[in-house]
Amino acid sequence: MMNVKFRLTLMSFMQFFVWGAWLITIANYWFGTKQWDGTQFGAIFATMGFASLVMPTLTGIIADKWVNAEVLYGILHILYAAVLFYLPQVNSPDSFFWVMLLAMCFYMPTISLSNSISYTTLKLTQLDIIKNFPPIRVWGTIGFIVAMWTTNLTGNKATAYQFYIAGIAALALGLYAFTLPKCRPEGLIGEKKTFAQAFGLEAFKLFANYKMALFFIFSMFLGGALQLTNAYGDVFLDEFKLFPAYADSFVIRYSTIIMSISQVSETLFILAIPFFLKQFGIKKVIVIAMFAWVLRFGFFAYGDPTGNLWMIVMSCIVYGMAFDFFNISGSLFVETSTTPKTRSSAQGMFMMMTNGFGAVFGSLVSGWMIDKYFTKSYSDVQSLAAYAQTDAKNEHLLDFLKNKGIGVLENGSLSRALDVKDWHSIWLSFTCYALIITIVFAIMFKHKHNKAEETAIKAMGH
The missing domain is CATH 1.20.1250.20 (MFS general substrate transporter like domains)
Incomplete structure (x- = not known):
């Protein structure tokens, strides 16, 4: 019994680790490393919403009728890992949106599938769901926290390595999923469901x-x-x-x-x-x-x-x-x-x-x-220095601009405008x-x- 609970706890921990490794820090990568604009960044976070509208229901039907839940769960995480490995190669914000949407289509349904696997496994082993599931699920939040700390302490909160950290963990979770207890399809029980009933449209x-x-x-x-x-x-x-x-x-x-x-x-x-x-x-x-x-x-x-x-x-x-x-x-x-x-x-x-x-x-x-x-755009070092409440020749300010890939020309103008929120x-x-x-x-x-x-x-x- 303890072994089952430990295995589900590990799944829950990894489930949210592979998300937390980049979810909170992707803005640093977007605005800092890539220097892309804010309107398009809003669309990146919208990919989670778009994926959540359809994919959890669709994969739920597949798990109910045709494929073991743990097998589908593992496949989705492996595909999610593959997309994360590719993500740093994308150099266009428009392309980044579509690749991230694909990643979310693979990841978002695994949240509900992980719950389903836990419920089914606990029932099969005759463990009380109300008593045993909350302590298992709370380790998901701990996994999210550990992922955030890992990304920050390794100095990768603004780099592409945050996606590699998540990708490696997702690949490991996908393979681990195939070893979990079998959660076989039960089919549609009772009366035949209409299309609207099957997709929750009712x-x-x-x-x-x-x-x-x-x-x-x-x-x-x-x-x-x-x-x-x-x-x-x-x-x-x-x-x-x-x-x-x-x-x-x-x-x-x-x-x-x-x-x-x-x-x-x-x-x-x-x-x-x-x-x-x-x-x-x-x-x-x-x-x-x-x-x-x-x-x-x-x-x-x-x-x-x-x-x-x-x-x-x-x-x-x-x-x-x-x-x-x-x-x-x-x-x-x-x-x-x-x-x-x-x-x-x-x-x-x-x-x-x-x-x-x-x-x-x-x-x-x-x-x-x-x-x-x-968002205000600064094109010269004097106005930017006034905003930052410092001198235009302050070494920290100049280092900040250098890290952004922005130089200061002889007339005091910036080689590229800096957008500040x-x-x-x-x-x-x-x-x-x-x-x-x-x-x-x-x-x-x-x-x-x-x-x-x-x-x-x-x-x-x-």
Whole structure:
């Protein structure tokens, strides 16, 4: 029994290691190494959303009818590894988008497949899923943290090697998957399913219910908020190195490690969810999660690596509350507000709205907005020095430009314009976005616990 749990734990650890090795640091590679623009970067994070709209459902049907889940899982990870190995060879942002989309089409369905493999294996070995799965899943978050630390401590957060680290681990996981207990296809049980039922399209009927429709729409908006913090958090901290006052701080050298506090917080807030649900109920916990996003962005807006370092740390801490409270309480709301016949498709709709439509919405809109309204281009060293609050001949400033591949001409102009983002205004705008969502949701969403919710909340404490 212990061997089975250990093997599933290792799978969970590797599942998120192969994602965390590049997800938080890819912005440093995009903006720093490649010097590509922000609008296109937003599209890169949208690939996860596009892939989540179709691929998890499609691979789920394949695993249900034709191929062992662990075999399909292994094949997808090997294909994902192959694409990651190729990714550093791409030198066009347009091509990078399509290659990344292919990588996400292989990776995103493995998240649900890993859960399915764990559930099936635990059932086959007669282990309690409710008791044994959460400790297994939490090692996925630990794997994500270890991957972030590995990328940062090896000096690869702005290099192509982050993709090689993820690729090697994904290849190993793919091969390891073939040794896992067999999860054979069970076929379609009971009545024959229509095309709409098979693909979960019947869940769209839930939009006829005002409360469910409202919840799904706000799920999309919150899914967009998650993409903002994943896409821009690390590069925001890294760009403080432009300012000599912050250049040698711990935060600049180890920005990815600082960001990993968010994932550590996530593992801890999971333990607090039963208490908060019992004390405040589902609606208030969801509102608390939304307000935590307000704090997440607000602390970033006023934080810096020295005097206001505590704000950056607090922003990472409240992330755990923002992420966990919404996803778990939201999932519980869906679970207890639908019938057994529509429950699975409703949960699929919840994930589709957050990780699918929400991811696409958040990535594309934020990329366009940042590039259009919050990016300033500097063409001479004097104006850039004034912005960085230093002298134009400051060695650190000149080294910064050199690392960007930008020279200073005799007349003081730069050999190539440098685009600098106004992070304070960016995070303030995201703060206002999250605050508006929180207020509108609190006013519009009317909810009282039903008996199923009361029972489920009581069960969480045991």
